[in-house]
Amino acid sequence: MKxxxxxxxxxCLPTRLNLHRRHVPCTMLCATCNVAKDIWIATRFWPKISQVIADNDGIQQAIFQLLQCLSLSEAxxxxxxxxxxxxxxxxxxxxxxxxxxxIVFFLARQRIIEWIAT
Structure with missing residues (x-):
């Protein structure tokens, strides 16, 4: 996770956008369509992150902005x-x-519970 x-x-994530910027041939279509957004909606994070995502140019800026306005457990x-x-x-x-x-949310929560326990 780190x-x-x-x-x-x-x-440095090998996202399609990053691969495309480096001239690696790949489709720009999303591998998961709207499933990622469905996860954010199901976990009630979407209202907190949707505007931040819309207001920022990249994932790095959005993550830093979100980390500043979320509680520790939310972060x-x-x-x-x-x-x-x-x-x-x-x-x-x-x-x-x-x-x-x-299942994605459940597995993510399990992972953090295991991490906190160690």
């Missing part, structure tokens, strides 16, 4: 959900299997 966050904040949930969505995206992209939004 590596994911580091890559996201440094603009942890946000980062876990981002990581969960990224894992879901990779699973869909490489295995062609879709993970339901409620």
């Amino acid at each position: 590596i994911f966050l580091w890559r996201a904040l440094r603009g 942890i949930d946000l980062l876990c959900l981002m990581w969960g969505i990224w894992c879901m995206r990779n699973f869909k992209l490489w295995n062609n299997k879709v993970t339901p939004p409620h």
